[in-house]
Amino acid sequence: MGIEVHLFMNMMNGLVWGLIIALIALGLVLIFGLIKILNISHGEFYMLGAIFGWYLIQYTQNFWLALVLSPLLVAAIGLFIEWGILRPTEDKPIKTLIVTLGISLILQYTVYWFYGGSPQRIVEPFQYHLTLFGSGYSGYRIFVAILSMAVIALLGLFLQKTRIGLWIRAVKQDQEMAIAVGIPTQKVIMITFALGSFLAALGGVLAAPIFSVDFLMGLEVLPTAFMVVIIGGPGNLMGALGASILIAELEGISSVFVSPTISRVLSLVLMSIVLLKRPEGIFSRARR
Amino acid sequence: MAECLLETRLLTKRFKGVVAVDRVDFQLMKGKLHAIIGPNGAGKTTFFNLVTGGLSSTEGHIFFQNEEITHLPSHEISKRGVARTFQITSIFRDLTTKENIWIGALSRKRFVGPFSEASRIFDLRSKTEEIMVLLNLQDKQSVVAENLSHGDQRLLEIGIGLSTEPQVLLLDEPTAGMSAEESTRTAERIKKLSEKITILIIEHDMDVVMGIADLITVFDQGRVIAEGSPTEIQDNPTVQEVYLGT
Amino acid sequence: MMTRRFWFLFFLVFLILLSLPLWGSSFYMFLVTEIIALSLFAMSFDLIYGFTGMLSLGHATFFGAGSYIFTLSIIYWQANLWVALLLAINGSAIIAWVIGFFAVRARGTNFIVITIIFSLVIFYLSFYYKSITGGDDGLPLKVPDLVLGFLSISIHDNPMANYYLVLAVVSLCYLFYWRLIVSPMGRLFVAIKSNEERTQYIGFNTLKYRLISFVISGAFSGLSGALCSMTTHYTNNKLLHWTTSVDVVVWTIVGGAGTLIGPVMGACIFTFFREFISFHFKQYPIVIGMVLIFFIIFIPQGILGYLLGLIRRERK
Numbered sequence: 001m002g003i004e005v006h007l008f009m010n011m012m013n014g015l016v017w018g019l020i021i022a023l024i025a026l027g028l029v030l031i032f033g034l035i036k037i038l039n040i041s042h043g044e045f046y047m048l049g050a051i052f053g054w055y056l057i058q059y060t061q062n063f064w065l066a067l068v069l070s071p072l073l074v075a076a077i078g079l080f081i082e083w084g085i086l087r088p089t090e091d092k093p094i095k096t097l098i099v100t101l102g103i104s105l106i107l108q109y110t111v112y113w114f115y116g117g118s119p120q121r122i123v124e125p126f127q128y129h130l131t132l133f134g135s136g137y138s139g140y141r142i143f144v145a146i147l148s149m150a151v152i153a154l155l156g157l158f159l160q161k162t163r164i165g166l167w168i169r170a171v172k173q174d175q176e177m178a179i180a181v182g183i184p185t186q187k188v189i190m191i192t193f194a195l196g197s198f199l200a201a202l203g204g205v206l207a208a209p210i211f212s213v214d215f216l217m218g219l220e221v222l223p224t225a226f227m228v229v230i231i232g233g234p235g236n237l238m239g240a241l242g243a244s245i246l247i248a249e250l251e252g253i254s255s256v257f258v259s260p261t262i263s264r265v266l267s268l269v270l271m272s273i274v275l276l277k278r279p280e281g282i283f284s285r286a287r288r
Numbered sequence: 289m290a291e292c293l294l295e296t297r298l299l300t301k302r303f304k305g306v307v308a309v310d311r312v313d314f315q316l317m318k319g320k321l322h323a324i325i326g327p328n329g330a331g332k333t334t335f336f337n338l339v340t341g342g343l344s345s346t347e348g349h350i351f352f353q354n355e356e357i358t359h360l361p362s363h364e365i366s367k368r369g370v371a372r373t374f375q376i377t378s379i380f381r382d383l384t385t386k387e388n389i390w391i392g393a394l395s396r397k398r399f400v401g402p403f404s405e406a407s408r409i410f411d412l413r414s415k416t417e418e419i420m421v422l423l424n425l426q427d428k429q430s431v432v433a434e435n436l437s438h439g440d441q442r443l444l445e446i447g448i449g450l451s452t453e454p455q456v457l458l459l460d461e462p463t464a465g466m467s468a469e470e471s472t473r474t475a476e477r478i479k480k481l482s483e484k485i486t487i488l489i490i491e492h493d494m495d496v497v498m499g500i501a502d503l504i505t506v507f508d509q510g511r512v513i514a515e516g517s518p519t520e521i522q523d524n525p526t527v528q529e530v531y532l533g534t
Numbered sequence: 535m536m537t538r539r540f541w542f543l544f545f546l547v548f549l550i551l552l553s554l555p556l557w558g559s560s561f562y563m564f565l566v567t568e569i570i571a572l573s574l575f576a577m578s579f580d581l582i583y584g585f586t587g588m589l590s591l592g593h594a595t596f597f598g599a600g601s602y603i604f605t606l607s608i609i610y611w612q613a614n615l616w617v618a619l620l621l622a623i624n625g626s627a628i629i630a631w632v633i634g635f636f637a638v639r640a641r642g643t644n645f646i647v648i649t650i651i652f653s654l655v656i657f658y659l660s661f662y663y664k665s666i667t668g669g670d671d672g673l674p675l676k677v678p679d680l681v682l683g684f685l686s687i688s689i690h691d692n693p694m695a696n697y698y699l700v701l702a703v704v705s706l707c708y709l710f711y712w713r714l715i716v717s718p719m720g721r722l723f724v725a726i727k728s729n730e731e732r733t734q735y736i737g738f739n740t741l742k743y744r745l746i747s748f749v750i751s752g753a754f755s756g757l758s759g760a761l762c763s764m765t766t767h768y769t770n771n772k773l774l775h776w777t778t779s780v781d782v783v784v785w786t787i788v789g790g791a792g793t794l795i796g797p798v799m800g801a802c803i804f805t806f807f808r809e810f811i812s813f814h815f816k817q818y819p820i821v822i823g824m825v826l827i828f829f830i831i832f833i834p835q836g837i838l839g840y841l842l843g844l845i846r847r848e849r850k
Binding site: 340342354361366367371372374378379380381382383387390391392394395396397400401402403404405406407409433449451452454 | 605661713714716717719720721722727728729731732733736737738739740743802813
């Protein structure tokens with residue numbers, strides 16, 4: 001009885017975590033696919049989402065308000081960063097990458113300055129436990145899973161069905177062509193950046209009650225987010241979703257049998273294999 | 289008895305629905321100056337990329353001196369004696385002229401060590417001198433490649449190729465961007481080089497080609513549509529049709 | 535760079551360093567020892583970034599690995615000083631080989647991502663294995679005496695001996711690096727940085743040489759970490775942390791990549807900065823971030839690069 005329940009719990013946790021990672025990774029893939037800039041500070045958007053969430057909850061005691069407002073605030077910061085700092089340097093990718101490195105440091109330690117170094121907790125907004133297999137499972141986590149799936153589905157619809165979504169996909173495919181056809185590319189880039197940071201921040205707020213909130217939490221998700229991009233294939237949104245779930249489940253399931261350390265190493269091994277055998281990603285449709 | 293150095297059989301490259309190179313049978317004979325001409329997009333540079341290992345072929349075989357090289361990476365093919373230059377200048381921009389050629393010469397050494405002092409290796413130094421003199425670049429040997437004139441950069445491009453002591457030199461539009469005078473001088477140089485090395489050249493400038501080539505192959509839409517001496521090609525109606533307007 | 539003026543400056547600096555214990559306070563001697571050890575890390579990073587053109591954002595892995603291998607081999611195996619140092623070099627080299635094997639197969643951005651991933655995962659592993667690594671509490675260590683034949687010199691209790699040992703080792707490494715960059719292999723690294731594709735087309739297997747560069751860099755970064763721990767009598771997993779990886783990147787960009795000395799200058803400046811400013815301003819990485827952004831945009835050639843540019847213009 002024990003191990004099946006344990007396994008099931010871990011699978012559920014893996015799904016929840018995988019969806020949160022998906023939110024972060026999708027943001028990363030969107031931005032990278034569009035402007036070919038690897039945003040090292042992307043993890044900090046996740047962190048800022050959680051931090052702003054924490055502050056908002058402190059002042060308003062309202063989780064739902066924080067859930068909506070925090071990502072919007074972070075999106076605004078993302079926009080500012082894109083406009084003020086990244087835009088002037090968008091010519092050389094290495095240069096921009098190092099700039100995002102600097103931004104990452106600034107964001108982390110500014111938060112450290114005001115928020116401090118000790119991790120804080122946010123209480124789950126509702127204490128509801130669903131009974132599964134004779135054990136209680138956090139209703140909040142299920143909510144997170146459902147909300148994430150909804151947001152991702154909305155994102156998909158947005159990209160496929162709206163005009164802006166079409167523009168985003170066009171600029172992603174061929175920026176020069178998009179300019180030639182009259183698409184306001186700069187605006188598209190700005191919107192994508194805001195969207196990407198919004199998604200990461202949303203993931204941060206959702207994750208906050210489950211894990212703790214501290215100024216380094218961006219670094220904790222960064223390697224996983226990057227692994228997702230590599231395994232799923234750069235620029236491949238569906239791949240990112242698939243890889244997020246895959247990695248999270250892999251780590252979740254294996255941690256039942258082996259220590260969490262080994263499961264981390266396992267995903268590292270998976271990533272290494274993908275790099276060797278299929279550098280374009282597991283889910284990529286491209287042929288060599 | 290002419291020896292066939294480079295040969296392709298039914299060489300094909302497909303990209304997502306576009307056939308860039310279509311079942312090409314080709315032979316490059318030793319000692320010849322062989323030219324490939326054709327309109328833009330005919331697959332000439334793709335052909336070069338396939339033959340030098342930069343692109344993997346979809347179908348077909350490539351042979352160099354009767355050894356199959358179809359799936360070898362570019363550095364292996366270079367080691368066997370195939371050198372190539374690029375249409376868009378691909379030199380070592382932050383190195384000096386001398387260093388550019390020196391690196392090519394280094395590639396023929398069996399052991400690249402971290403011990404000796406590079407500038408003291410005598411045979412590399414003399415080889416580098418030789419090639420610089422050949423291309424008349426020795427006065428600019430200490431100039432950083434980025435600061436050379438376009439024409440000199442194109443010469444350096446060829447120089448790097450030569451420094452690897454190739455059996456076959458593939459030149460991709462060597463006179464691209466050159467003035468008429470420079471083109472003529474370069475064409476003469478290439479003709480002189482062909483006395484010692486087998487050369488395969490892609491060219492757009494018809495005057496250059498007609499003047500120096502022994503044999504011309506015409507590509508169109510990935511296929512070979514004609515092959516022959518300069519006069520034969522000039523009189524060929526299919527070729528004239530393809531070049532209408534060019 | 536190898537002008538008479540350069541050699542004069544070089545020997546002057548070397549003489550100053552050689553005589554430091556005679557006129558410097560023990561605090562400064564300790565700081566300078568640390569800076570010299572970190573200089574090795576800086577030079578090793580420059581090898582792959584400034585010379586071979588590969589940006590690694592996970593170099594702390596090798597630095598920290600060297601430090602831990604050194605420390606753990608002394609604590610658990612009672613290794614003598616030479617053996618501990620050698621193990622640190624070799625261990626880091628092996629780790630660099632494993633990571634490099636995957637990393638060099640990727641270009642540009644992907645390469646960077648791989649170095650980040652390995653580095654962060656190893657850092658988090660160091661927390662899980664806290665019982666061995668001591669996590670962020672770290673491990674104190676008693677440095678064994680230096681044994682030369684029948685002569686036994688205390689390093690742990692003798693800061694001056696420690697200083698000279700570090701100076702000697704790093705000077706030798708500097709000479710090695712200098713020889714390396716003027717050698718054919720060194721020139722090849724530069725060619726790879728300049729135009730990797732063309733380097734392949736002239737017959738070099740660039741993956742192999744990038745890996746060699748990466749392994750040498752990793753090995754000596756490990757030695758640097760070991761020397762640091764030898765000096766501070768301590769190690770902790772902050773040496774494996776992201777900020778350490780970023781530090782060496784900052785030193786190199788601000789100091790001047792591709793010059794070997796530039797990153798050393800950067801290490802100097804920022805170590806002093808950290809020592810005197812961080813006490814009052816614990817959020818000093820904000821300043822580092824801003825400096826980094828400023829330099830990469832406006833002075834990408836770094837301080838030394840800028841100075842060299844001035845000298846070159848002055849000559850004309």
